[in-house]
Amino acid sequence: MRVTRLDLGNLRRFERASLLPGPGLNLLTGSNGAGKSSVLEALHLMAYGRSFRGRVRDGLVRSGAEALEIYVEWREEAGSGALDPALPDSGRLRRAGLRHSGQQWQGRLDGADVGHLGDLCAALVVVTVEPGSHALIAGSGEVRRRFVDWGLFHVEQTFLPVWRRYARALKQRNALLKRRRADGELGAWEQELALAGEVITEQRQRYLDDLQPYVSRLLAALLPAAGDASIVFQPGWRRDEMTLADALLLARDRDLLAGFTSVGPHRADWQIDCAGIPGRNALSRGQAKLSALSVLLAQAEHHAGVRGEWPVVALDDLASELDLDHQRRVLERLRDSRAQVFITGTQAPAMLGALGVGVTAFHVEHGQIRAEAGL
Numbered sequence: 001m002r003v004t005r006l007d008l009g010n011l012r013r014f015e016r017a018s019l020l021p022g023p024g025l026n027l028l029t030g031s032n033g034a035g036k037s038s039v040l041e042a043l044h045l046m047a048y049g050r051s052f053r054g055r056v057r058d059g060l061v062r063s064g065a066e067a068l069e070i071y072v073e074w075r076e077e078a079g080s081g082a083l084d085p086a087l088p089d090s091g092r093l094r095r096a097g098l099r100h101s102g103q104q105w106q107g108r109l110d111g112a113d114v115g116h117l118g119d120l121c122a123a124l125v126v127v128t129v130e131p132g133s134h135a136l137i138a139g140s141g142e143v144r145r146r147f148v149d150w151g152l153f154h155v156e157q158t159f160l161p162v163w164r165r166y167a168r169a170l171k172q173r174n175a176l177l178k179r180r181r182a183d184g185e186l187g188a189w190e191q192e193l194a195l196a197g198e199v200i201t202e203q204r205q206r207y208l209d210d211l212q213p214y215v216s217r218l219l220a221a222l223l224p225a226a227g228d229a230s231i232v233f234q235p236g237w238r239r240d241e242m243t244l245a246d247a248l249l250l251a252r253d254r255d256l257l258a259g260f261t262s263v264g265p266h267r268a269d270w271q272i273d274c275a276g277i278p279g280r281n282a283l284s285r286g287q288a289k290l291s292a293l294s295v296l297l298a299q300a301e302h303h304a305g306v307r308g309e310w311p312v313v314a315l316d317d318l319a320s321e322l323d324l325d326h327q328r329r330v331l332e333r334l335r336d337s338r339a340q341v342f343i344t345g346t347q348a349p350a351m352l353g354a355l356g357v358g359v360t361a362f363h364v365e366h367g368q369i370r371a372e373a374g375l
Contacts, residue, residue, distance in 0.1 A: 001076045001125055001312050001339045002091065003043070009069035010062040012038045020371075021340065022360030025331075027352065028344045030364035036344035039162045039364065041126060041315040042070045043342065046098060047126035048150070049117045052316075057102030067101035074124060077309040094122055094275045118160065125154055125311035127300040129293055131321060134285065136292040141269035148270065151299050152207050159203055166196035170266055178259045182252065189314075190252075193264065194245035200265045201235045201244070208233050208270055214298035214305075215272065222329060223290045227276030236267035289321055293330065300339070310339035319345045331355055 003021050009012045011210040013035050021221045029037045041051045041060070051060055061068045075091035098120065099106045108116035110204050115118045135143050152159040178185045219229045237247040247263045272291060277283060283291065297313075304310040313334060318327055328351045334341050335355050343349070352359060361372040 001074055001309055003072060003074045003124075003312055004093075005073040006039070006042060006073070007069075007071040008039070008042050010065035011042055011060060011068040011070065012062060014038060015062065017360055017367065017369045019369045021342070022358065023340055024338070024357050025335070025352070025355070026089065026342045027339070027348055027359050027361045028342065028364055028369075029347055029361070031346060035367060036364045037130070037316050039369070040130070040316050040342055040344060043072070043124075043126050043312065043314055044128050045100075046070055046072055046096060047121055047124050047128075048310075049121050052128050052130050052132065055102070055107075056100045061102055067099050067104075069097070069099050070093045071095075071097045072124060073188050074312075085280060096120060122153065125303065125307075126155045126305075126314055127296055127311050128316065129318075129321075130314075130316035133292045133296060134288040137272070137288045137294060138285075141267070144270055145266075145268055147295070147299070148204050148207055151211070151303070152203055154303060156203055157208070159200075162196050162203075166200055166265060168194065169193040169196060170178050170261060170264070173307040174260050177261065180256055182256055186252075190245065190248045193261075194243065194248060197236075197244045197265045201239065201268070204265070204268065205233050205235070211295075211298055211302050214301045215295055218294035218298050218301075218333075219272075219274070219291065221333070222294050222326060225276050226274035226291070228288070229272050229274045232271050232273050234269045234271075236265050236269075237263040237284045241288060253351045290326065293322075297298075297330070297333070301337070304337070304339075310337055312342070313339050316344050318343050319347070320350055323351060326352065327334060 002023050005018070005020055007016075007018045009016055019039070028039055030036050037053070039344050041053060044052050045056070045060075050056065052061075055070065075093055077091055094110055096110075096116065097108045105117060107117065107120040109120055109123055136147055149159070149163065170191050173186065173189045173193055176189065212231050215231060216229050219226045237244060242250070244264060248261070251261075253262050272295070277287065300311050300313055315330075318330070322330065327349050331349065331351070332355065335357050348359075348361070363370045363372050
Protein backbone atom coordinates (compact mmCIF):
# COMPACT_ATOMS: atom_id res chain seq x y z
CA MET A 1 0.00 0.00 0.00
CA ARG A 2 1.17 3.51 -0.76
CA VAL A 3 -0.52 6.66 0.54
CA THR A 4 -0.46 9.39 -2.12
CA ARG A 5 -2.42 12.13 -0.34
CA LEU A 6 -3.37 12.92 3.24
CA ASP A 7 -5.59 15.88 4.24
CA LEU A 8 -6.24 16.87 7.85
CA GLY A 9 -8.94 19.16 9.17
CA ASN A 10 -9.45 20.26 12.78
CA LEU A 11 -7.21 17.53 14.15
CA ARG A 12 -5.43 18.75 17.30
CA ARG A 13 -3.50 21.90 16.30
CA PHE A 14 -4.16 21.50 12.54
CA GLU A 15 -6.98 23.62 11.16
CA ARG A 16 -6.23 22.53 7.59
CA ALA A 17 -3.13 20.75 6.33
CA SER A 18 -2.18 18.46 3.48
CA LEU A 19 0.78 16.40 2.33
CA LEU A 20 1.68 14.36 -0.73
CA PRO A 21 3.90 11.52 0.55
CA GLY A 22 6.57 9.80 -1.47
CA PRO A 23 6.47 6.07 -2.21
CA GLY A 24 9.35 5.09 0.12
CA LEU A 25 10.67 6.81 3.23
CA ASN A 26 8.81 9.92 4.39
CA LEU A 27 10.38 12.04 7.12
CA LEU A 28 8.44 14.55 9.21
CA THR A 29 10.58 16.80 11.39
CA GLY A 30 9.74 19.64 13.74
CA SER A 31 10.12 20.76 17.32
CA ASN A 32 8.48 18.92 20.20
CA GLY A 33 4.75 19.59 20.22
CA ALA A 34 4.70 20.82 16.62
CA GLY A 35 2.18 18.15 15.57
CA LYS A 36 4.35 15.53 13.86
CA SER A 37 2.71 12.67 15.75
CA SER A 38 -0.72 14.03 14.85
CA VAL A 39 -0.04 13.27 11.19
CA LEU A 40 0.60 9.64 12.08
CA GLU A 41 -2.47 9.70 14.35
CA ALA A 42 -4.57 10.56 11.31
CA LEU A 43 -3.30 7.52 9.41
CA HIS A 44 -3.72 5.33 12.50
CA LEU A 45 -7.27 6.59 13.04
CA MET A 46 -8.25 5.62 9.50
CA ALA A 47 -6.82 2.12 10.02
CA TYR A 48 -7.95 1.40 13.60
CA GLY A 49 -10.90 3.70 14.33
CA ARG A 50 -8.98 5.35 17.17
CA SER A 51 -5.71 7.14 17.80
CA PHE A 52 -2.73 5.37 19.34
CA ARG A 53 -2.94 8.09 22.00
CA GLY A 54 -6.58 7.49 22.95
CA ARG A 55 -10.12 7.99 21.75
CA VAL A 56 -11.24 10.77 19.43
CA ARG A 57 -13.16 12.52 22.21
CA ASP A 58 -10.01 12.68 24.34
CA GLY A 59 -8.57 15.80 22.70
CA LEU A 60 -8.21 14.78 19.06
CA VAL A 61 -10.74 17.33 17.79
CA ARG A 62 -9.26 20.84 17.53
CA SER A 63 -10.47 23.18 20.26
CA GLY A 64 -13.59 25.03 19.14
CA ALA A 65 -14.31 22.73 16.19
CA GLU A 66 -17.28 20.38 15.91
CA ALA A 67 -15.42 17.46 14.36
CA LEU A 68 -12.13 16.41 12.81
CA GLU A 69 -11.90 15.44 9.16
CA ILE A 70 -9.42 13.15 7.44
CA TYR A 71 -9.15 12.33 3.76
CA VAL A 72 -6.72 9.73 2.39
CA GLU A 73 -5.87 8.57 -1.11
CA TRP A 74 -3.70 5.50 -1.60
CA ARG A 75 -2.73 2.94 -4.17
CA GLU A 76 -2.69 -0.79 -3.61
CA GLU A 77 -1.84 -3.83 -5.65
CA ALA A 78 -4.49 -4.58 -8.27
CA GLY A 79 -4.75 -8.06 -9.71
CA SER A 80 -1.33 -9.50 -10.50
CA GLY A 81 0.44 -6.17 -10.87
CA ALA A 82 2.63 -5.25 -7.90
CA LEU A 83 3.12 -1.65 -6.86
CA ASP A 84 6.26 -0.18 -8.37
CA PRO A 85 7.78 2.78 -6.47
CA ALA A 86 9.26 3.95 -9.76
CA LEU A 87 5.76 4.21 -11.26
CA PRO A 88 3.70 6.62 -9.13
CA ASP A 89 0.45 5.75 -10.91
CA SER A 90 0.73 1.96 -10.65
CA GLY A 91 -1.83 0.02 -8.61
CA ARG A 92 -5.49 0.57 -7.82
CA LEU A 93 -6.39 4.06 -6.55
CA ARG A 94 -8.60 4.15 -3.45
CA ARG A 95 -10.10 7.01 -1.45
CA ALA A 96 -11.49 7.27 2.07
CA GLY A 97 -12.81 10.08 4.23
CA LEU A 98 -13.81 10.29 7.89
CA ARG A 99 -15.59 12.99 9.88
CA HIS A 100 -15.60 12.29 13.62
CA SER A 101 -16.87 14.44 16.50
CA GLY A 102 -15.88 12.04 19.24
CA GLN A 103 -19.50 10.94 19.60
CA GLN A 104 -20.69 10.51 16.02
CA TRP A 105 -18.90 9.74 12.80
CA GLN A 106 -19.48 9.64 9.05
CA GLY A 107 -17.30 7.76 6.61
CA ARG A 108 -16.99 7.30 2.87
CA LEU A 109 -14.96 4.74 0.98
CA ASP A 110 -14.41 4.88 -2.78
CA GLY A 111 -17.32 7.29 -3.18
CA ALA A 112 -19.88 5.34 -1.11
CA ASP A 113 -21.13 5.85 2.44
CA VAL A 114 -19.81 3.41 5.05
CA GLY A 115 -22.21 1.90 7.58
CA HIS A 116 -19.67 0.34 9.94
CA LEU A 117 -16.43 1.91 11.06
CA GLY A 118 -14.83 -1.52 10.76
CA ASP A 119 -15.49 -1.50 7.01
CA LEU A 120 -13.54 1.74 6.71
CA CYS A 121 -10.70 0.40 8.85
CA ALA A 122 -10.47 -2.75 6.76
CA ALA A 123 -9.46 -0.77 3.68
CA LEU A 124 -6.24 1.01 4.71
CA VAL A 125 -3.68 -1.11 6.57
CA VAL A 126 -1.20 0.73 8.81
CA VAL A 127 1.25 -0.75 11.33
CA THR A 128 2.28 1.88 13.88
CA VAL A 129 5.27 1.87 16.22
CA GLU A 130 5.08 4.65 18.81
CA PRO A 131 6.44 5.42 22.29
CA GLY A 132 3.63 3.47 23.97
CA SER A 133 4.15 0.34 21.87
CA HIS A 134 6.13 -1.39 24.61
CA ALA A 135 2.72 -2.01 26.26
CA LEU A 136 2.34 -4.79 23.73
CA ILE A 137 4.90 -6.68 25.81
CA ALA A 138 4.65 -5.12 29.27
CA GLY A 139 1.00 -3.98 29.32
CA SER A 140 -2.36 -5.65 29.83
CA GLY A 141 -3.73 -8.67 28.02
CA GLU A 142 -6.29 -6.45 26.30
CA VAL A 143 -3.51 -4.80 24.28
CA ARG A 144 -2.20 -8.18 23.12
CA ARG A 145 -5.68 -9.50 22.28
CA ARG A 146 -6.32 -6.38 20.21
CA PHE A 147 -3.04 -6.93 18.35
CA VAL A 148 -3.93 -10.51 17.38
CA ASP A 149 -7.51 -9.65 16.48
CA TRP A 150 -6.41 -6.72 14.28
CA GLY A 151 -4.06 -9.04 12.42
CA LEU A 152 -6.80 -11.65 11.94
CA PHE A 153 -9.24 -8.94 10.87
CA HIS A 154 -7.02 -8.28 7.84
CA VAL A 155 -5.98 -11.80 6.85
CA GLU A 156 -8.93 -14.03 7.88
CA GLN A 157 -12.22 -13.25 6.14
CA THR A 158 -14.39 -15.20 8.57
CA PHE A 159 -12.93 -13.66 11.72
CA LEU A 160 -15.01 -10.48 12.08
CA PRO A 161 -18.48 -12.12 11.82
CA VAL A 162 -17.51 -14.76 14.40
CA TRP A 163 -15.97 -12.12 16.68
CA ARG A 164 -19.22 -10.13 16.52
CA ARG A 165 -21.22 -13.27 17.37
CA TYR A 166 -19.01 -13.87 20.38
CA ALA A 167 -19.19 -10.24 21.56
CA ARG A 168 -23.00 -10.28 21.33
CA ALA A 169 -23.29 -13.57 23.22
CA LEU A 170 -20.87 -12.35 25.90
CA LYS A 171 -22.88 -9.16 26.37
CA GLN A 172 -26.13 -11.14 26.74
CA ARG A 173 -24.64 -13.68 29.16
CA ASN A 174 -23.16 -10.92 31.32
CA ALA A 175 -26.52 -9.13 31.42
CA LEU A 176 -28.22 -12.33 32.63
CA LEU A 177 -25.49 -12.95 35.21
CA LYS A 178 -25.95 -9.46 36.64
CA ARG A 179 -29.66 -10.21 37.01
CA ARG A 180 -28.85 -13.61 38.60
CA ARG A 181 -30.77 -15.42 35.86
CA ALA A 182 -29.74 -19.12 35.89
CA ASP A 183 -32.38 -20.36 33.46
CA GLY A 184 -32.66 -21.77 29.98
CA GLU A 185 -31.87 -18.44 28.37
CA LEU A 186 -28.49 -18.43 30.09
CA GLY A 187 -27.78 -21.90 28.73
CA ALA A 188 -28.73 -20.83 25.21
CA TRP A 189 -26.31 -17.91 25.26
CA GLU A 190 -23.60 -20.13 26.73
CA GLN A 191 -24.01 -22.46 23.77
CA GLU A 192 -23.61 -19.56 21.33
CA LEU A 193 -20.66 -18.23 23.31
CA ALA A 194 -18.96 -21.63 23.23
CA LEU A 195 -19.50 -22.18 19.51
CA ALA A 196 -18.12 -18.77 18.50
CA GLY A 197 -15.41 -18.83 21.15
CA GLU A 198 -13.94 -22.12 20.00
CA VAL A 199 -13.66 -20.79 16.42
CA ILE A 200 -12.02 -17.53 17.57
CA THR A 201 -9.55 -19.46 19.68
CA GLU A 202 -8.60 -21.75 16.79
CA GLN A 203 -8.05 -18.72 14.57
CA ARG A 204 -5.94 -16.93 17.19
CA GLN A 205 -3.81 -20.00 17.80
CA ARG A 206 -3.25 -20.49 14.08
CA TYR A 207 -2.39 -16.80 13.58
CA LEU A 208 0.19 -16.82 16.40
CA ASP A 209 1.67 -20.06 15.05
CA ASP A 210 2.02 -18.45 11.62
CA LEU A 211 3.53 -15.31 13.18
CA GLN A 212 6.12 -17.28 15.15
CA PRO A 213 8.87 -17.56 12.49
CA TYR A 214 8.60 -13.86 11.63
CA VAL A 215 8.95 -12.88 15.30
CA SER A 216 11.90 -15.25 15.76
CA ARG A 217 13.77 -13.77 12.79
CA LEU A 218 13.19 -10.18 13.86
CA LEU A 219 14.12 -10.79 17.49
CA ALA A 220 17.31 -12.51 16.34
CA ALA A 221 18.15 -9.42 14.27
CA LEU A 222 17.13 -6.71 16.75
CA LEU A 223 17.59 -8.40 20.15
CA PRO A 224 20.12 -11.25 19.81
CA ALA A 225 20.41 -11.53 23.61
CA ALA A 226 16.86 -12.89 23.70
CA GLY A 227 18.00 -16.22 22.25
CA ASP A 228 15.44 -18.62 20.83
CA ALA A 229 11.97 -17.12 21.18
CA SER A 230 8.55 -18.76 21.18
CA ILE A 231 5.02 -17.34 21.39
CA VAL A 232 2.96 -18.97 24.14
CA PHE A 233 -0.82 -18.65 23.73
CA GLN A 234 -3.15 -18.61 26.73
CA PRO A 235 -6.69 -19.14 25.38
CA GLY A 236 -8.66 -17.87 28.39
CA TRP A 237 -9.62 -21.23 29.94
CA ARG A 238 -7.98 -24.62 30.55
CA ARG A 239 -8.42 -25.64 26.95
CA ASP A 240 -6.14 -28.65 27.22
CA GLU A 241 -8.50 -30.10 29.85
CA MET A 242 -12.00 -29.15 28.68
CA THR A 243 -14.12 -27.49 26.01
CA LEU A 244 -15.29 -23.91 26.40
CA ALA A 245 -18.85 -25.16 26.92
CA ASP A 246 -17.69 -27.24 29.88
CA ALA A 247 -15.63 -24.35 31.26
CA LEU A 248 -18.63 -22.02 31.13
CA LEU A 249 -20.81 -24.59 32.89
CA LEU A 250 -18.24 -25.16 35.63
CA ALA A 251 -17.81 -21.41 36.13
CA ARG A 252 -21.55 -20.63 36.13
CA ASP A 253 -22.07 -20.47 39.92
CA ARG A 254 -18.96 -18.34 40.39
CA ASP A 255 -19.97 -16.07 37.52
CA LEU A 256 -23.48 -15.64 38.93
CA LEU A 257 -21.97 -14.39 42.18
CA ALA A 258 -19.49 -12.11 40.39
CA GLY A 259 -21.94 -10.87 37.73
CA PHE A 260 -19.62 -11.40 34.76
CA THR A 261 -18.10 -14.14 32.59
CA SER A 262 -14.73 -15.21 33.99
CA VAL A 263 -13.59 -17.64 31.28
CA GLY A 264 -13.38 -17.51 27.51
CA PRO A 265 -11.51 -15.84 24.63
CA HIS A 266 -12.15 -12.37 26.11
CA ARG A 267 -9.68 -13.39 28.84
CA ALA A 268 -7.07 -14.75 26.42
CA ASP A 269 -3.46 -13.60 26.37
CA TRP A 270 -0.08 -14.48 24.89
CA GLN A 271 3.54 -13.87 25.70
CA ILE A 272 6.98 -14.31 24.20
CA ASP A 273 9.25 -16.71 26.02
CA CYS A 274 12.92 -15.98 25.32
CA ALA A 275 15.56 -18.58 26.15
CA GLY A 276 18.10 -15.86 26.93
CA ILE A 277 15.82 -13.76 29.17
CA PRO A 278 14.01 -15.49 32.08
CA GLY A 279 10.44 -14.22 31.88
CA ARG A 280 8.62 -11.16 30.52
CA ASN A 281 9.07 -9.27 33.79
CA ALA A 282 12.86 -9.60 33.47
CA LEU A 283 12.91 -7.48 30.32
CA SER A 284 14.37 -4.00 30.66
CA ARG A 285 12.33 -1.13 29.19
CA GLY A 286 14.69 -1.05 26.21
CA GLN A 287 14.33 -4.79 25.66
CA ALA A 288 10.54 -4.49 25.92
CA LYS A 289 10.62 -1.77 23.25
CA LEU A 290 12.73 -3.91 20.92
CA SER A 291 10.51 -6.93 21.54
CA ALA A 292 7.39 -4.90 20.75
CA LEU A 293 9.03 -3.45 17.65
CA SER A 294 9.97 -6.97 16.51
CA VAL A 295 6.40 -8.21 16.98
CA LEU A 296 4.86 -5.25 15.14
CA LEU A 297 7.26 -5.51 12.20
CA ALA A 298 6.65 -9.27 12.19
CA GLN A 299 2.94 -8.56 11.84
CA ALA A 300 3.66 -6.26 8.88
CA GLU A 301 5.87 -8.89 7.22
CA HIS A 302 3.27 -11.62 7.81
CA HIS A 303 0.57 -9.42 6.31
CA ALA A 304 2.75 -8.85 3.25
CA GLY A 305 3.31 -12.59 2.95
CA VAL A 306 -0.40 -13.41 3.12
CA ARG A 307 -1.89 -10.48 1.21
CA GLY A 308 0.93 -9.86 -1.25
CA GLU A 309 1.54 -6.22 -0.33
CA TRP A 310 3.07 -4.41 2.62
CA PRO A 311 0.99 -2.25 4.93
CA VAL A 312 2.01 1.36 5.47
CA VAL A 313 4.52 1.52 8.34
CA ALA A 314 4.47 4.51 10.72
CA LEU A 315 7.38 5.04 13.14
CA ASP A 316 6.73 7.81 15.65
CA ASP A 317 9.75 9.46 17.28
CA LEU A 318 12.11 6.72 16.13
CA ALA A 319 15.30 8.40 17.40
CA SER A 320 14.04 8.68 20.97
CA GLU A 321 12.99 5.04 21.03
CA LEU A 322 16.07 3.36 19.55
CA ASP A 323 19.83 3.88 19.57
CA LEU A 324 21.64 4.56 16.28
CA ASP A 325 22.54 0.93 15.62
CA HIS A 326 18.96 -0.30 16.05
CA GLN A 327 17.59 2.61 14.00
CA ARG A 328 19.91 1.55 11.19
CA ARG A 329 18.84 -2.12 11.40
CA VAL A 330 15.15 -1.24 11.34
CA LEU A 331 15.44 1.24 8.47
CA GLU A 332 17.58 -1.11 6.38
CA ARG A 333 15.02 -3.88 6.81
CA LEU A 334 12.18 -1.57 5.80
CA ARG A 335 14.20 -0.23 2.87
CA ASP A 336 14.70 -3.75 1.58
CA SER A 337 10.97 -4.48 1.94
CA ARG A 338 10.05 -1.52 -0.31
CA ALA A 339 7.27 -0.61 2.13
CA GLN A 340 6.09 2.97 2.39
CA VAL A 341 7.34 4.34 5.71
CA PHE A 342 6.53 7.47 7.72
CA ILE A 343 9.10 8.56 10.34
CA THR A 344 8.82 11.47 12.78
CA GLY A 345 11.57 13.14 14.77
CA THR A 346 12.98 16.47 15.85
CA GLN A 347 15.69 15.92 13.24
CA ALA A 348 16.58 13.40 10.56
CA PRO A 349 18.12 10.12 11.79
CA ALA A 350 21.88 10.33 11.34
CA MET A 351 22.15 7.31 9.03
CA LEU A 352 19.19 8.17 6.78
CA GLY A 353 21.31 9.58 3.99
CA ALA A 354 23.46 6.45 3.91
CA LEU A 355 20.54 4.12 3.19
CA GLY A 356 20.81 4.70 -0.52
CA VAL A 357 17.15 5.58 -1.04
CA GLY A 358 15.29 8.78 -1.71
CA VAL A 359 13.61 10.45 1.25
CA THR A 360 10.57 12.69 0.97
CA ALA A 361 10.94 15.32 3.71
CA PHE A 362 8.38 17.53 5.44
CA HIS A 363 8.67 20.12 8.20
CA VAL A 364 5.81 20.54 10.67
CA GLU A 365 5.42 23.89 12.41
CA HIS A 366 2.57 26.10 13.69
CA GLY A 367 -0.13 23.76 12.38
CA GLN A 368 1.35 23.67 8.90
CA ILE A 369 3.12 20.95 6.91
CA ARG A 370 5.76 22.18 4.49
CA ALA A 371 7.53 20.03 1.90
CA GLU A 372 11.32 20.25 1.99
CA ALA A 373 14.17 19.17 -0.25
CA GLY A 374 14.67 15.39 0.00
CA LEU A 375 17.71 13.87 1.66
